Amino acid sequence: MRRGSFLTLCLWAGFAFLYLPIIVLIVYSFNASRLVAVWGGWSVKWYGELFRDPQVLGAASMSLQIAAISATVAVVIGGLAGYALSRFGRFRGRTGFSTMLTAPLVMPEVITGLSLLMLFIAMEGLVGWPAGRGMTTVIIAHITFAAAYVAVVVRSRVAGLDRALEEAAMDLGARPLTVLRRITLPMLMPGLLSGWLLAFTLSLDDLVIASFVTGPGATTLPMLIFSKVRLGVSPDINALATLIVAVVASGVLLSGWIMLRAERRHARQVRAAFRREGAMDGN
């Protein structure tokens, strides 16, 4: 068991490494002192300052809108792509299709951001759209890389689906669209939901790509945080970070719970269906 305990030690040391900075941020968000090195007693004044700062509120609302819209479109595009990769077998151009979906996952953001900006400027010159840069261009950029992440999630989810259910529905005469609506989509729901959440957080988190493709009047939350951080230590960032951690942690726990429940219900339904079938066979 010596090796087992060595591994366990590594695991918990790794978790300490991952969570230490986050815990420090949370603790210092309640520090009354402005200086990081000095503990000035407990206080919630930075939270008050945060909620009175119109810049922070404006950027947060901008970021949330961009994240919600881009996550929704990314789920449609990435969902189709993930389904196609998992189900359509070999089709012409599959290699290129799969490369175009893998590359955005790892492409350095400076390259993606710069190239999209160049595209937007060229498009504006050629077809007059998008006119200028701002929220629309940031949304398009976020859809593009988030769709690739959604495709990964949906692809692995589709691979784990039981194909027999869809085939049974087809055999019973259901049209493809009905099968999609009544069988495939409900079974894919947990995957689509986690894909949406992933796309949402990725959009909420992006600094580099948004900095390239944004325009006047569209300052996102990461851009605001970045400018504050570059100016020096600002304790209200700690408060903001703590709020983000709280929201994300509860979102992840909630979606985990929803998925677990959906899986259990699905398993129950399948068992019930088999029982009915067994009863009919007995007749």
Added chain:
Amino acid sequence: MTDTAADRVADSPALSASRGRLIGILIPTAWLLLFFAIPFLFVIKISLSEAAYSVPPVSDFLIWQDGWPVLQATWANFALILDDPLYLQALLGSLRIAAISTLLTLLIGYPMAYAIARAEPGMRTPLLLLVILPFWTSFLIRVYAWSTLLQDQGMINSALMWLGVIDDPMRMLNTEFAVQLGIVYSYLPFMILPLYATLERLDGSLLEAAADLGARPATTFWRVTLPLSLPGVAAGCLLVFIPAAGEFVIPELLGGPDTLMIGKVMWQEFFNNRDWPVASALATILLLLLIVPILLLDRTQSRAEQG
């Protein structure tokens, strides 16, 4: 009858299934071609243009002379980059820092992934969730947290001085060490997830067989476990190395003025110097360097799916 022939054809399940297939492939393809692949062509175009005092700050690529189009392409930007030791240093520095950080991430991530894969089945999902959770909270803020931890008066220096390990604060912030730490920290989940995926599928009976044949645990690891997990190692390393090589936020917040990385240099050329052609040329060179690793990653992923 309002039914047209086309409607009736569309009603046939087989045909509408193939139409569905077409839509499923066409929409993502069109989107990714327009907003991911084609933009690179414009970067290449700008990298071959001359800088100018105009909006946008680039001279026209194509000019009309006596009714004929004349291409104004120039290699000057690439020549400048290859001549200037600063750019070359930044390019090589990025690759070196990314490579070292990838190796460190592997050394930390492998035992963690292995420990999760060998944990009780019911514990695996919660442990994985613990690995992923930090990734869901703002990357920018987590990197910023390290900058406060690593300061001269930060918690790490204070703790080490309190313990008597050091007498004076160590300079950690604004060094290459801080950049590597930041990369390892930020990309650790990308290493652990593919490693876990291969280690979890590992056939336990192979390990038992090795043990039954008298192999010591260390031998079993080196001769059985590690070779079988190489696809996961490859995927994890590529998932860390490729984006790390073009990282901007981490060297900007944790690195010093002497920590040259190509992503940061490119950002400065673009935003501070407004030199779009040189920034585009740097992006083109970085893209060319990363094409092979990206294709390798795509390969490892399709292979993992097949077997």
